[in-house]
Amino acid sequence: xxxxxxxxxxxxxxxxxxxxxxxxxxxxxxxxxxxxxxxxxxxxxxxxxxxxxxxxxxxxxxxxxxxxxxxxxxxxxxxxxxxxxxxxxxxxxxxxxxxxxxxxxxxxxxxxxxxxxxxxxxxxxxxxxxxxxxxxxxxxxxxxxxxxxxxxxxxxxxxxxxxxxxxxxxxxxxxxxxxxxxxxxxxxxxxxxxxxxxxxxxxxxxxxxxxxxxxxxxxxxxxxxxxxxxxxxxxxxxxxxxxxxxxxxxxxxxxxxxxxxxxxxxxxxxxxxxxxxxxxxxxxxxxxxxxxxxxxxxxxxxxxxxxxxxxxxxxxxxxxxxxxxxxxxxxxxxxxxxxxxxxxxxxxxxxxxxxxxxxxxxxxxxxxxxxxxxxxxxxxxxxxxxxxxxxxx
Amino acid sequence: xxxxxxxxxxxxxxxxxxxxxxxxxxxxxxxxxxxxxxxxxxxxxxxxxxxxxxxxxxxxxxxxxxxxxxxxxxxxxxxxxxxxxxxxxxxxxxxxxxxxxxxxxxxxxxxxxxxxxxxxxxxxxxxxxxxxxxxxxxxxxxxxxxxxxxxxxxxxxxxxxxxxxxxxxxxxxxxxxxxxxxxxxxxxxxxxxxxxxxxxxxxxxxxxxxxxxxxxxxxxxxxxxxxxxxxxxxxxxxxxxxxxxxxxxxxxxxxxxxxxxxxxxxxxxxxxxxxxxxxxxxxxxxxxxxxxxxxxxxxxxxxxxxxxxxxxxxxxxxxxxxxxxxxxxxxxxxxxxxxxxxxxxxxxxxxxxxxxxxxxxxxxxxxxxxxxxxxxxxxxxxxxxxxxxxxxxxxxxxxxxxxxxxxxxxxxxxxxxxxxxxxxxxxxxxxxxxxxxxxxxxxxxxxxxxxxxxxxxxxxxxxxxxxxxxxxxxxxxxxxxxxxxxxxxxxxxxxxxxxxxxxxxxxxxxxxxxxxxxxx
Numbered sequence: 001x002x003x004x005x006x007x008x009x010x011x012x013x014x015x016x017x018x019x020x021x022x023x024x025x026x027x028x029x030x031x032x033x034x035x036x037x038x039x040x041x042x043x044x045x046x047x048x049x050x051x052x053x054x055x056x057x058x059x060x061x062x063x064x065x066x067x068x069x070x071x072x073x074x075x076x077x078x079x080x081x082x083x084x085x086x087x088x089x090x091x092x093x094x095x096x097x098x099x100x101x102x103x104x105x106x107x108x109x110x111x112x113x114x115x116x117x118x119x120x121x122x123x124x125x126x127x128x129x130x131x132x133x134x135x136x137x138x139x140x141x142x143x144x145x146x147x148x149x150x151x152x153x154x155x156x157x158x159x160x161x162x163x164x165x166x167x168x169x170x171x172x173x174x175x176x177x178x179x180x181x182x183x184x185x186x187x188x189x190x191x192x193x194x195x196x197x198x199x200x201x202x203x204x205x206x207x208x209x210x211x212x213x214x215x216x217x218x219x220x221x222x223x224x225x226x227x228x229x230x231x232x233x234x235x236x237x238x239x240x241x242x243x244x245x246x247x248x249x250x251x252x253x254x255x256x257x258x259x260x261x262x263x264x265x266x267x268x269x270x271x272x273x274x275x276x277x278x279x280x281x282x283x284x285x286x287x288x289x290x291x292x293x294x295x296x297x298x299x300x301x302x303x304x305x306x307x308x309x310x311x312x313x314x315x316x317x318x319x320x321x322x323x324x325x326x327x328x329x330x331x332x333x334x335x336x337x338x339x340x341x342x343x344x345x346x347x348x349x350x351x352x353x354x355x356x357x358x359x360x361x362x363x364x365x366x367x368x369x370x371x372x373x374x375x376x377x378x379x380x381x382x383x384x385x386x387x388x389x390x391x392x393x
Numbered sequence: 394x395x396x397x398x399x400x401x402x403x404x405x406x407x408x409x410x411x412x413x414x415x416x417x418x419x420x421x422x423x424x425x426x427x428x429x430x431x432x433x434x435x436x437x438x439x440x441x442x443x444x445x446x447x448x449x450x451x452x453x454x455x456x457x458x459x460x461x462x463x464x465x466x467x468x469x470x471x472x473x474x475x476x477x478x479x480x481x482x483x484x485x486x487x488x489x490x491x492x493x494x495x496x497x498x499x500x501x502x503x504x505x506x507x508x509x510x511x512x513x514x515x516x517x518x519x520x521x522x523x524x525x526x527x528x529x530x531x532x533x534x535x536x537x538x539x540x541x542x543x544x545x546x547x548x549x550x551x552x553x554x555x556x557x558x559x560x561x562x563x564x565x566x567x568x569x570x571x572x573x574x575x576x577x578x579x580x581x582x583x584x585x586x587x588x589x590x591x592x593x594x595x596x597x598x599x600x601x602x603x604x605x606x607x608x609x610x611x612x613x614x615x616x617x618x619x620x621x622x623x624x625x626x627x628x629x630x631x632x633x634x635x636x637x638x639x640x641x642x643x644x645x646x647x648x649x650x651x652x653x654x655x656x657x658x659x660x661x662x663x664x665x666x667x668x669x670x671x672x673x674x675x676x677x678x679x680x681x682x683x684x685x686x687x688x689x690x691x692x693x694x695x696x697x698x699x700x701x702x703x704x705x706x707x708x709x710x711x712x713x714x715x716x717x718x719x720x721x722x723x724x725x726x727x728x729x730x731x732x733x734x735x736x737x738x739x740x741x742x743x744x745x746x747x748x749x750x751x752x753x754x755x756x757x758x759x760x761x762x763x764x765x766x767x768x769x770x771x772x773x774x775x776x777x778x779x780x781x782x783x784x785x786x787x788x789x790x791x792x793x794x795x796x797x798x799x800x801x802x803x804x805x806x807x808x809x810x811x812x813x814x815x816x817x818x819x820x821x822x823x824x825x826x827x828x829x830x831x832x833x834x835x836x837x838x839x840x841x842x843x844x845x846x847x848x849x850x851x852x853x854x855x856x857x858x859x860x861x862x863x864x865x866x867x868x869x870x871x872x873x874x875x876x877x878x879x880x881x882x883x884x885x886x887x888x889x890x891x892x893x894x895x896x897x898x899x900x901x902x903x904x905x906x907x908x909x910x911x912x913x
Contacts, residue, residue, distance in 0.1 A: 302899020
């Protein structure tokens with residue numbers, strides 16, 4: 001009798017504990033599922049094309065001259081990956097050149113994405129550019145010549161030039177695809193991280209329409225929140241005097257036209273923000289057409305706190321002017337300044353690039369790629385569409 | 394036996410109170426000590442703590458924009474509802490009185506738990522007094538943790554109930570349900586219930602089946618089940634444990650250095666060291682045994698206090714109750730109730746037998762009258778607000794910011810966030826507070842720590858969050874204060890003993906506010 005009571009007691013408690021455990025497990029599983037709501041990828045990113053073709057901005061002859069000067073003469077061993085990364089974005093994989101010193105777009109792409117090709121240029125003293133991380137393939141950042149210069153710059157560049165996610169990537173541990181780079185970027189992304197503008201650019205290109213997802217910190221991420229984050233800081237802050245953030249906002253607007261990314265309110269906020277930026281740029285443009293590093297002028301919390309580039313003021317001016325013309329070339333009509341502002345800036349830029357020595361071109365190459373791309377886009381084309389295989393001046 | 398007609402017509406006067414209301418001299422002494430504790434605790438000032446955010450109806454996302462997008466858990470749902478109500482009814486003073494009362498009730502529960510083992514009120518009250526004094530001396534503040542302490546004290550008390558009836562698991566379930574919806578410290582309660590089971594099982598191995606001095610392990614299982622069931626009655630289910638404990642306590646608090654390891658040379662270290670030695674010494678000279686469940690929890694908490702001294706608030710009451718059986722065994726039984734009570738039946742009791750009872754109740758009434766709490770019942774002049782609020786609060790800073798509201802995001806000490814939120818009624822963009830901590834991304838916490846570290850990391854962090862105002866503690870953030878003083882971009886606009894306010898120099902030039910001090 002006593003034994004029967006004990007057995008019944010044991011049974012009741014076991015059932016109760018089991019029920020509580022199942023309840024707890026189901027709740028936890030639901031919560032974990034909520035936190036694993038990563039958005040789906042799309043293999044082919046959209047190509048955001050330039051909107052204008054204005055020969056007053058730059059003539060065909062001048063454009064040829066500029067592009068010839070900025071051809072990717074990057075065949076030397078242990079060339080900075082930063083330069084390759086930028087050149088690939090400017091020229092895209094389909095570019096090829098008759099100049100034997102130049103490296104083709106496809107070679108650049110393979111150098112970046114195939115560790116075997118990377119090793120032909122970079123000795124073992126360089127760590128591999130691509131390596132297997134916790135959530136996918138990580139791109140090494142700011143660790144010398146063999147690494148990229150900014151967080152997610154590479155994946156953003158690949159997205160802008162239309163590299164599909166199933167394109168192969170070879171690391172030391174095996175073969176995978178570009179999707180693994182995007183996955184690592186997505187899962188490591190945090191809204192308050194130091195550099196975020198390229199991550200947002202890559203997500204806008206490669207993600208399927210999504211209402212949002214939870215970051216690993218548990219934060220709800222949407223394109224609205226990412227846009228807010230971009231607009232939070234002072235205008236001049238961020239790489240290249242804040243211009244990449246403006247470029248990312250412009251791209252959000254453009255991609256949103258065909259694939260909903262933003263809410264109506266946020267779209268209006270971004271437009272108002274960029275219109276304000278354009279107004280400032282009109283006000284602060286120098287007589288000869290360029291902009292200085294303090295291009296935004298005073299904001300509500302005072303003047304910009306700008307430290308000059310080590311390369312000098314000319315480099316700084318090319319950087320700001322080139323980047324500005326680049327995002328304007330992609331920006332809708334409502335964000336455009338009077339065309340003479342663009343024309344004056346482009347003329348200054350063309351002339352300044354023309355006057356650069358080969359040494360200066362080499363030193364300034366990263367931001368010159370933005371300038372060259374901008375000038376080509378003001379003729380309605382990407383640089384690789386301007387040149388022919390026998391491209392030479 | 395049949396009563397005579399005369400006996401039927403003359404009714405016998407029965408005392409209204411039973412013999413258990415006949416208190417002894419030791420009860421009277423206990424009442425005096427309780428009265429002193431009552432008055433002392435009711436004058437403890439309210440401190441910098443989440444009380445302030447809980448007492449506002451400002452939504453978290455609007456006051457602390459960096460929490461936007463994070464899951465908004467409400468581990469203090471009940472506390473929040475009560476605090477907002479009390480504040481709207483009686484303001485800061487009523488909040489202070491509520492917290493005092495909660496702490497006094499906690500002391501009462503500790504007293505009952507301590508007394509349950511040996512029925513020696515004086516010994517129990519003196520132990521409770523030690524607990525109350527230590528809390529008073531160490532913290533000198535009231536904070537929402539008092540709600541947690543209340544639940545903790547009640548749980549300990551309920552665990553000392555000797556009779557294994559259904560009332561015990563029901564009480565455990567109710568306490569855990571209230572706790573999980575009132576304060577994020579509920580995990581300590583689950584720990585106690587689990588330890589209770591582990592301790593009972595271990596103790597069961599070493600004792601005979603006839604020994605029923607402790608609960609059976611079956612009963613401990615029932616209590617654990619009841620506690621877990623109570624815990625699950627919250628809007629977030631198991632997620633409450635994840636966000637309330639794992640994320641907030643294990644991840645967030647260490648990031649902002651709220652986890653302070655015990656330093657043995659500090660006053661807290663000395664208290665802890667002394668308590669370990671005392672417990673060890675007591676266990677050597679006493680023949681009595683520790684309550685196995687309490688001992689297991691106590692050992693875990695002892696290790697926990699070494700990692701973070703925050704756990705001291707949970708360690709202290711448990712220690713008081715843990716040592717009771719051994720204390721009672723060692724200390725002579727001069728205060729035993731059994732020896733001092735008149736051995737009379739209810740029919741034999743006279744009014745004079747209740748003299749100690751009446752005097753004790755009078756003393757407790759006097760304690761109530763002399764405490765600020767009584768103002769709500771018998772009226773009286775309210776205390777000056779400066780005496781109600783802890784002087785560690787940035788009163789002057791908040792007043793200055795209300796007078797000259799700064800635009801943009803404010804950087805401030807996490808410990809001050811809730812007070813600023815309360816006193817500035819959510820009209821400003823604040824950074825992080827103890828209350829908003831569970832909803833703040835960990836990276837923000839890392840940045841906060843970076844900003845306070847030596848070097849120039851603060852500049853990058855300040856740019857990233859676009860801070861235009863910095864509210865710093867003169868005492869605890871001296872490095873950053875020095876850095877901002879040396880920076881041309883920042884101008885000091887206010888300073889008093891607690892805090893210092895900096896604005897971006899460009900903003901100061903625009904508005905040209907006059908430098909002021911708290912003396913003005």
